[in-house]
Amino acid sequence: MRRIKIRKHSVRNDSSNEIESPNHSLPNEQNAELCTILAVNEKRLRETFQACSDIVFRPICSNPEVLLIYTDGLIDTKTLDKVVLTPFLFNGAPRGLNGDSISGQIIQEQLVAISQVQTVSTFNDVSDGILKANIVLLVEGENKALVADLKGFEKRAVEEPEAEVSIRGPRDGFTETLRINTSLIRRRIRSSKLKMDSVTVGQVSQTEIVLVYIDGIVSNTILEEVRKRIDRIQIDGVLESGFIEEFIEDAPWSPFPQIQNTERPDIVCASLLEGKVAIIVDNTPFALIVPMTFWTGLQAVEDYYERSIYTTFVRLVRYSLLNIALLLPSLYVALSTYHQQLIPTNLLVSIANSREGVPFPTFVETLLMEFMFEGLREAGIRMPKAVGSAVSIVGALVIGQAAVQAGIVSAPVVIVVATTGIASFAIPRYNFGAAYRLLRFPMLILAGMLGLYGIISGLLLMIIHLLGLRSFGVPYMSPVAPQIPQNLKDVFIRAPRWSMNQRPSFFSGANKRRIPEGQKPSPKRGRAGK
Known part of the structure; x- marks a missing residue:
């Protein structure tokens, strides 16, 4: 030797x-x-x-x-x-x-x-x-x-995402390690058509980014647009996928998100099968999915794992709560301040009695309670998990009860603000719900200034903005505006799986057929085949 x-x-x-x-x-x-x-x-x-x-x-x-x-x-x-x-x-x-x-x-x-x-x-x-x-x-x-x-650095184990908890479905989520994330996608889509293009962004950080798509299903126009927007990014470092999101979105000043983010591999795979493109960034568990539509922000992961009848009911309830989260405080201010004749007499008398001795106008006390509720919500998020929920719940109860007893605000305002907060929690996507939390204050100001006319004006401006908004060239309100009848099976309702045989027209490329026709379950057909 x-x-x-x-x-x-x-x-x-x-x-x-x-x-x-x-x-x-x-x-x-x-x-x-x-x-x-x-x-x-x-x-x-x-x-x-x-x-x-x-x-x-x-x-x-x-x-x-x-x-x-x-x-x-x-x-x-x-x-x-x-x-x-x-x-x-x-x-x-x-x-x-x-x-x-x-x-x-x-x-x-x-x-x-x-x-x-x-x-x-x-x-x-x-x-x-x-x-x-x-x-x-x-x-x-x-x-x-x-x-x-010979990589051997410490990495977090695959765990269930805390921000996107589901009753039914897979329990694994992305981690901060890029190759673990790509492997979770590859496990679900075992096809050579699943492509993963790697690119490096960040002059100092040299962060690796992977574009994931399915060849033949993705639209080549959207794919090339994604590549162009990422290639023109010039930044010293990329620490999270949010850095990339702000560089590639269509309308940076819009309150509505145009790029979907998720920690769940099953959501990424479902989006890839629709023809979308996923952007996986190293050192973050949040993947980006483009393009995004308005209706994507209102879809939860359980919508596709439960039966369509139950899912449709829950989705309609969710849409109703969305309107409550946006309009309930402004409607209360507009009706109680400018349009008392539209309130039933007994309810109007009850509101008047509860407001006796309150020193602030309805608009001011509603605005103060909304601001306080948002402060409690933010404090609950920033506090440690063991005390965060207790601070937000106990704080809301104590402050609300003390404010009513002290005569600073009225009881109906506390009820309205609490109902609005509960309704806002029903929005599945955090960034999409944040847009409505932000828009609630302009709507409240318009209602305090112009009443119902201000609410209608605010809704018209919001609808006009949504109709003109695009995400990587795809209309934000599609398939409702412009209307595509064959793609409406997964908007207001969730049709049965066997009936959704077409991919979204704006996303997909040449392969638009998802499921062959004639797969509706039938007991007679099953006996005839035996």
Whole structure:
């Protein structure tokens, strides 16, 4: 057995360890080619990673000499010791055989247990490989380096998403690890037509982004538009998918979201089967889905796992609660202030008695209670989970009861604001519900100024805005405006699965047929087939 000397494990980039080479000048360009002298390559890389204490340079004195470079904390050290260091300790670096290069021999004899190994020839590729949780092997006499995948950083386990809880359906959710997220999608759609294009965004962060779509189902026009918008992003770092969302949306000043975000792989797969495009961003569990329509924001995941009759009823209830969340406070202010004749007499007398002694107009006390309710909701979100719900519930009860007893606000206003808050919780998408929470205040101001005329004016402006809004070229109100009758089976109602045989026309490409016709269940047909 051949004895090999191992130099001391070095983590620091000390300039004293750098080897001067008077006959070879160091490359100044980041994309310069590697040279055959290991000392020159090491000096250049040490200068690149100066003051980076987590970058480990481990020289191995063998014949020929080998330099191992990796990022501490991002590497599976057990596999590194077993697959790379142990073979070098006992056998040394393999010599060239039959004219083959040393790099080729290392791949063949010692790195065969590593799934992904590639050869690079520039300093830029070496630096990227180190920063992307790979190990890099540089060999004396070789102008190429080996980049081997040995990722071993800490990652969160697959868990159920807390923001999108479902009664029935899968319990797994995305994590902050990109390849785990793509694997969750691949497990559900096991087809070679499922494509995943990778792109890097962020000049400093170098964040990897994956565009996911199904070839033949996706619209090529929408796919190319998504690629163009992502390619033109110029930013120093991308820390979450929200960074990407703000760069690619159609109307940045609209309160309505034009890009859907989700933590659930089943929602992403269902959207891909409709012809949409998913954007998976590394280091975040939230995936983006484009394009998005108004009706997508009102659809919950249980709508497609329960029977259509029950789902249709719940969906109609949800639409009613949506109108209550937007209009109930403004209607109360408009009717009690300007249009008392529209209120039944007994109810009007009860409201008048409850408002006796209240120092503020109806508009002011409603606005104050709405603001206080939003403050309690925000405080409940920011507080720890153990006390967040208790603070929001107890705070609402205590403040509401104390305000009524003190005569600051009337009891009907507390009832109206509480009912509005409960109705807003019925909106499945958080960002979509936030749009209605925001619009509730302008509607309330219009009602306090103009009564029912102000409410009608606000609704007209909102409808005009929605009709002109688009998401990656798709009308936001489709398939209602413009109306597509064959796509209305999943808007106000949810038709049975066997009857929804067409994909959405605005999303899908050439393959618009989802389910063949004639699959309605029939007991007579089943007996006849026996």
